[in-house]
Amino acid sequence: MTLHPLAQLRAAAGLSHPAYARLVAETHAALGLGQMAARREKVSRWESGRTVPEHSAQLAMAHIHHVPATEVCRLGWPHWLYLASRDAGLLSAPHTDEGAALVLDSTLNLADAPRPPALLLTGRVLAEQVQSALVRLAEAADGAVTDVTGPLTERLDWAQARIEALEECENGTLLPLHALYTAALSEHRHLVTLITATPGGLPVPRLLYGLAARTGMLCAWLSSAAGEETRAERHVLAALRAAAASGSRPHTAAALTRLALRHLLAGSPADALSLLRAARAADPRPAPGTDVQLHGHRALALAHLADRAAARQALDHASRAVNRSATAAEMAARHHAVAVNRALASLYLGQPKTARRQFGPLTERLTTPQSRPPSPYTAQWLRYAVETHLALGEVDVAVHATHRALDLTGALPEGLALQFHQVLGSRQHEPLVRQALDRLRDLQR
Known part of the structure; x- marks a missing residue:
């Protein structure tokens, strides 16, 4: 779960939920904003995103973290919290x-x-x-x-x-x-x-x-x-x-x-x-590589919004842009990207069986030794295939794709390994999945 920026600031200050609640209440009163209850539950709800603090409470927190009150109004919650961090x-x-x-x-x-x-x-x-x-x-x-x-x-x-x-x-x-x-x-x-x-x-x-x-x-x-x-x-x-x-x-x-x-x-x-x-x-006239990405990303956004026809049209535009002013290596990389986007769009549109048909040959192409080395993004693409196969209950195929990703990279970076853990976690009771997770952990040592 993503750590809320308020939780990051509180943790950096070394304060518990009750201690932070007391500090906010004391600051609120000291600024002449009135009395407020110092309850840890409030802080928990703010950090979970379930509730937004009252404006006066935000002003008290801004004072604590040395953020100008004008920025609280300009940026709104929770964006102004980042001004208290390295993202200012x-x-x-x-x-x-x-x-x-x-x-x-x-x-x-x-x-x-x-x-x-x-x-x-x-x-x-x-x-x-x-x-x-x-x-x-x-x-x-x-x-x-x-x-x-x-x-x-x-x-x-x-x-x-x-x-x-x-x-x-x-x-x-x-x-x-x-x-x-x-x-x-x-x-x-x-x-x-x-x-x-x-x-x-x-x-x-x-x-x-x-x-x-x-x-x-x-x-x-x-x-x-x-x-x-x-x-x-x-x-x-x-x-x-x-x-x-x-x-x-x-x-x-x-x-x-x-x-x-x-x-x-x-x-x-x-x-x-x-x-x-x-x-x-x-x-308005982007470079060919950017044009492929523009159409491909638009297709995925439209698929997220369940606009099937527009998503397919965007994918067709991406396919037509693949061969424009490209070297052989650029063309191969663009073809792979469009193929992944097509499979992902099917997954987002609630069509996992279609996505499986599209991911199947793609997984083989991405992990079979070729004259050209693989893209650094290949393991991420394979993670999408794992997600697709698990959605269809095809645990053995999903685990196979995980092992292919590990064979390809040698060891996954920590962030990518965490993403694989999150995808596979719901099936960790399965022996094959446990073996894959054990291998992931072993390679992280």
């Missing part, structure tokens, strides 16, 4: 070059937090951030371009070459996920350091922000492949800031498309569709 910049930094630098810097030391997706931005607050990013994109796209000169030119040429090599790994590689993420984060840190080290008053070259957007998206994608969805969202939000600051419409559209996937995985299809519309607005 993502919520409150202005959409300027300086704001982009601040947010990028905040993503250099994100903690691993293997747990279900916990979205930082949703609804109105998300819409405001996206609109601000689009405004910043328009300003940067129309602004003067600062050329890269001197020693920085060669440094960025090599950085770009390394980034391109990492981006090619999205299509297939035998390197483990943790090694890829470490390399991507190293490049990201290098670029962010160059941005933040620029002397005050001097403009930062747009190319630097563009490269930082690309490394941010790499870090987000690899985090998601490793089951680190909370970390992935933070990276892609920072990438969106950098993309807008760079004035690059393709990078901004790509970042919005990847942010839409975060919302799909967290079960927020309406926000995902809004983000996909924003991506189209950012770049």
Whole structure:
């Protein structure tokens, strides 16, 4: 279960439910807001999401955590709570070059937090951030371009070459996920350091922000492949800031498309569709790879909303976009992605038997040795197949797919292993499932 941001703040302060309730009540009275009961049950209900604190109680909590009262009104519950954590910049930094630098810097030391997706931005607050990013994109796209000169030119040429090599790994590689993420984060840190080290008053070259957007998206994608969805969202939000600051419409559209996937995985299809519309607005003629993702993600969002006809139409559009301007490796990766989306859409539409027929040959293709190495996302795709087979009571096939994922990766990252545990957990009384879970645990040691 996802830890509520209030629970995180309370735990960080070392306070029990009763102690926190007393502190809020005492602060409430000290601020002249009146008396309130100090009951632990209140705190439990707030953290479970069952109830929203009264506005005056929120003001007392904001005072405790040093958050301005104006932000309580502006952001609403529970979003303002993130201002008391390391996510403050993502919520409150202005959409300027300086704001982009601040947010990028905040993503250099994100903690691993293997747990279900916990979205930082949703609804109105998300819409405001996206609109601000689009405004910043328009300003940067129309602004003067600062050329890269001197020693920085060669440094960025090599950085770009390394980034391109990492981006090619999205299509297939035998390197483990943790090694890829470490390399991507190293490049990201290098670029962010160059941005933040620029002397005050001097403009930062747009190319630097563009490269930082690309490394941010790499870090987000690899985090998601490793089951680190909370970390992935933070990276892609920072990438969106950098993309807008760079004035690059393709990078901004790509970042919005990847942010839409975060919302799909967290079960927020309406926000995902809004983000996909924003991506189209950012770049009406997106790059072929982004176009495939736009159609594929739209299909999944529509399937979540039970719009079968529109979902199928979006999948057909994705299929037609696969072969546009693609290398053989890119084409194969896109075909796999569309095939997974087609099977997932069937699952979301309540058609597990159809999904099984679609996942069957796909599972074989993904795990049979080929001339090209597998995508780093393959284990995630196999997890969807496991979920499908379990929905149909096909425990042996689901366990087989789990073992295929382990054979392919050697050992699952902690976050992804947790996701497999959650999918298999309801059948842990089955001997075959217990064996698979035991193997998962053994590989984590």
